[in-house]
Amino acid sequence: MKRFAKAMLLLVVAAGVSGCSNFEPWVKPYERDRLADPIMALDMDPVSSSYIMHVYEAREGARGGEGAAGGGCGCN
Amino acid sequence: MLCLRHIVIALAGLLLGSTALAGVLPEDRSDVMYHLYEGGGVRIDGPSVLMRKQVGSSTSFVTNYYVDMISSASIDVITTASPYTEERTQWSLGMDYLRGNTTMSASYTTSTESDFDAKTYAFAVSQDMFGDLTTLTLSYALGDDTVGRSDDPLFEREADRQQYGVGLTQILTRNMIATLNYQVVTDEGFLNNPYRTVRYADPSVPRGFSFEPELYPNTRTSNALGLRMKYFLPYRAALEAEYRYFTDTWDIEGHTAKLGYVQPMGPFTFHVKYRYHDQTGAHFFSDLFPRAQATNFRGRDKELSPLTSHTLGLSASWEFIEQPEGWKFLKRGSLNVSYDFLAVDYDEFSDISSGQPVGSEPLYELEADIIQIYFSFWY
Numbered sequence: 001m002k003r004f005a006k007a008m009l010l011l012v013v014a015a016g017v018s019g020c021s022n023f024e025p026w027v028k029p030y031e032r033d034r035l036a037d038p039i040m041a042l043d044m045d046p047v048s049s050s051y052i053m054h055v056y057e058a059r060e061g062a063r064g065g066e067g068a069a070g071g072g073c074g075c076n
Numbered sequence: 077m078l079c080l081r082h083i084v085i086a087l088a089g090l091l092l093g094s095t096a097l098a099g100v101l102p103e104d105r106s107d108v109m110y111h112l113y114e115g116g117g118v119r120i121d122g123p124s125v126l127m128r129k130q131v132g133s134s135t136s137f138v139t140n141y142y143v144d145m146i147s148s149a150s151i152d153v154i155t156t157a158s159p160y161t162e163e164r165t166q167w168s169l170g171m172d173y174l175r176g177n178t179t180m181s182a183s184y185t186t187s188t189e190s191d192f193d194a195k196t197y198a199f200a201v202s203q204d205m206f207g208d209l210t211t212l213t214l215s216y217a218l219g220d221d222t223v224g225r226s227d228d229p230l231f232e233r234e235a236d237r238q239q240y241g242v243g244l245t246q247i248l249t250r251n252m253i254a255t256l257n258y259q260v261v262t263d264e265g266f267l268n269n270p271y272r273t274v275r276y277a278d279p280s281v282p283r284g285f286s287f288e289p290e291l292y293p294n295t296r297t298s299n300a301l302g303l304r305m306k307y308f309l310p311y312r313a314a315l316e317a318e319y320r321y322f323t324d325t326w327d328i329e330g331h332t333a334k335l336g337y338v339q340p341m342g343p344f345t346f347h348v349k350y351r352y353h354d355q356t357g358a359h360f361f362s363d364l365f366p367r368a369q370a371t372n373f374r375g376r377d378k379e380l381s382p383l384t385s386h387t388l389g390l391s392a393s394w395e396f397i398e399q400p401e402g403w404k405f406l407k408r409g410s411l412n413v414s415y416d417f418l419a420v421d422y423d424e425f426s427d428i429s430s431g432q433p434v435g436s437e438p439l440y441e442l443e444a445d446i447i448q449i450y451f452s453f454w455y
């Protein structure tokens with residue numbers, strides 16, 4: 001668990017530092033039309049995918065790690 | 077007791093996961109679903125209603141009402157108990173708060189059935205960075221379960237669950253997006269099913285075996301790492317691929333892979349997918365123990381057996397209210413129908429209802445039909 005906490009801290013610091021940088025995105029906002037298409041949503045139907053993951057967790061011994069934990073394409 | 081105890085954390089994931097679009101609040105949306113699972117002597121159906129509404133410019137609320145109506149005559153039930161019916165009701169409430177490129181989310185979920193209560197508190201923070209090419213999500217959920225027995229009002233056991241998650245979503249090219257998820261779940265407390273039994277060889281009875289209660293370790297920690305990618309094809313269609321590696325302290329190791337294809341055609345969208353899962357068994361699982369109390373821990377839950385599962389899914393959506401026209405206050409509306417066929421082959425779990433001599437029973441196989449019908453509205 002200590003390792004996990006260290007990894008968390010590192011990611012938070014990285015996130016903080018990124019706010020101060022002048023980063024040039026290699027995919028410009030005007031190039032994200034395809035990513036903004038609803039068919040490209042990582043989780044097109046949250047209610048449905050949550051239900052089916054629930055079925056898998058009940059029928060199998062594994063859990064977690066599947067699906068889209070979040071994220072956007074900055075195209076809205 | 078319903079074996080689907082992970083639903084609470086899964087639903088917490090729904091409320092947080094679907095809202096973890098940093099920099100922008102999720103769309104106002106409602107879904108009204110009827111779901112049905114039927115297979116292996118088990119029928120579970122019921123409604124699920126989800127509503128999400130933005131209040132002000134920076135806050136969005138979401139609520140979900142979900143019911144499982146269970147009628148079970150599963151292989152476990154017909155070999156060791158009597159068929160039963162059960163109902164589980166679940167309520168969730170969550171909110172998202174947007175500030176700059178950061179979204180903070182919190183949710184509370186409660187699930188109630190006659191012999192199992194669960195409460196889950198979940199939190200998440202998402203941050204957009206690198207010109208909105210990258211989204212980092214950190215999440216935490218705490219689950220508090222109370223396990224009872226319908227035949228013993230004095231029986232009460234506790235189990236605590238904690239889930240830590242890190243998710244990284246990355247735009248790779250103008251046609252490709254990927255998300256990497258790492259989740260650690262720790263359980264502590266009463267983790268087995270109070271009704272389920274294990275089987276052991278017993279030469280003193282004519283059928284050659286008897287049953288005794290299962291006994292699981294009091295702790296479990298699992299790690300899951302998943303990668304999902306989606307690619308926009310040269311024409312308007314999308315290809316998706318996913319892989320998940322799983323390992324835990326019960327010695328279950330799993331590999332899961334999924335492929336999907338999304339094809340829009342006018343107001344319709346078709347989605348076909350195939351999912352494969354393979355896992356090893358828990359170290360304390362045995363189909364037939366050599367004698368009573370043969371090991372410190374023992375289980376015969378078929379989900380803890382080595383197994384392989386295949387799922388073939390088909391779904392179709394019809395967008396009957398389209399943008400930009402809309403209808404009254406609705407921007408979009410769709411009717412969605414989904415069918416999944418699930419087949420599970422158990423490598424060590426026998427079908428003892430076959431009546432074959434002990435030790436020579438055929439391995440159990442499960443086939444299930446999963447149907448979802450739901451309306452979705454955006455407003």
